[in-house]
Amino acid sequence: MAATMPPTPANNNGPKVQIVEKVGEDKSYNYSFTYEKATLYEFKFNRAPVPDPIDPCFRCNRRVQPKDQLLVTDVLFHKQCFRCRICGLPLTQQTFHRNTDNGSSDKEVYCRTHIGKNIGQIQRGEVPAMGAEGPSVDGKNTLYR
Numbered sequence: 001m002a003a004t005m006p007p008t009p010a011n012n013n014g015p016k017v018q019i020v021e022k023v024g025e026d027k028s029y030n031y032s033f034t035y036e037k038a039t040l041y042e043f044k045f046n047r048a049p050v051p052d053p054i055d056p057c058f059r060c061n062r063r064v065q066p067k068d069q070l071l072v073t074d075v076l077f078h079k080q081c082f083r084c085r086i087c088g089l090p091l092t093q094q095t096f097h098r099n100t101d102n103g104s105s106d107k108e109v110y111c112r113t114h115i116g117k118n119i120g121q122i123q124r125g126e127v128p129a130m131g132a133e134g135p136s137v138d139g140k141n142t143l144y145r
């Protein structure tokens, strides 16, 4: 996943999804997911190059203060980072999924639509950018960062 992928417009008629990944020279990692339907939905995160020595968040590598901690089967997240890796859908302890195919030890979390899927499949339109459970979009939402 180190490559920088160019933004890929979906087909001309349907809603557009644009996913951009960028790895900084310092190994920081930027991800943005933009989904345009009637309105725009945007999900972004930036992963620090190295995990904080104290209570790093699995998603963003930044320290999690005790009041923001969410511990899910031994993996620590910021509450606001506990979202689908691909589309940014907010997850709960009841709704998250992990990819356990082929003995995978992937600790990332996904929504029901994107479990076992990869970013390339979304960009090529093989998998919906948003599942039926996707967030209702209302105006331009930058979820965090």
Ligand SMILES: [Zn+2]
Pocket: 057, 058, 059, 060, 061, 062, 077, 078, 081
């Ligand atoms: Zn985080």
Ligand SMILES: [Zn+2]
Pocket: 084, 085, 086, 087, 088, 089, 110, 111, 112, 113, 114
């Ligand atoms: Zn998702």
